[in-house]
Amino acid sequence: MRRRTLLKGAALGGAAALGAGYWALPAGPRPAVVSLEGARQVLADLQGKMLQSIRGWSPSEVFNHCAQSIDYSIDGYPELKPAWFRHSLGPAAFAVFSARGAMRHPLDEAIPGAAALSEPADQTLALQRLQVAFERFADYQGALQPHFAYGALDHGEYAEAHVLHLYNHLSLIRIA
Structure with a gap:
């Protein structure tokens, strides 16, 4: 009984935090349409x-990280968050990102179990x-x-997630 109460409280607290986080997400211009x-x-x-x-990460590392995420959506993520x-929380977070049209996540946090972001090291090759x-x-x-955190996504939802993910990372990249 206590475990169920604890889980319900954690879920409600997480939902409240996500709701508050919705308003903290950027609403400014994106690099392009979310597609x-x-x-x-x-x-x-x-x-x-x-x-x-x-x-944070170099442009090459950002490009490699985003490519990993896309490839893992097809091939399978090396590690998944608990079921x-x-x-629960993963899909709720994605719903907030989708509704807001913007994602905010730690921009130096690797995908759990993913390979190092060093290959290719060359910016041009990483972009390719x-x-x-x-x-x-x-x-x-x-x-x-x-998805390792959001769970099952269809092709359209995954496309949106990948684009929002890229745009969030590009917020720290500038033309030299």
Whole structure:
């Protein structure tokens, strides 16, 4: 009985925090429309430009991280959050991001169990890797793997998640 009460309290507290977080998310301009085409255009516009990060990961590491996330949605994430999280708080967080049209998450937090972000180290090659990942995802017709935190997402939801994820990371990248 105490466990159930504790879980209910945690869920209600998490929902309240997510609701409050909704209003804290940025509502300003995005680099482009929240779509695969919009993201692909943003990436195409970055080609050939010298980029720098204002803090945290280098542009190459950001591109590799975003590519990993896209690839894992097809191939499977190396580690998943517990099922209770993927069926409660994770989907609630994604619902907030989706409703707001913006994502905010720790921008230096690796995907659990993911490989190092060092390959490719070259910015141009890392950007190409990300562009290829978006192309692969856009063309993919099979079943998608559960997101490590959000749980089961369909292709449209995953596309939105990938684009919002990219745009959140690009908030720290500037043209040098």
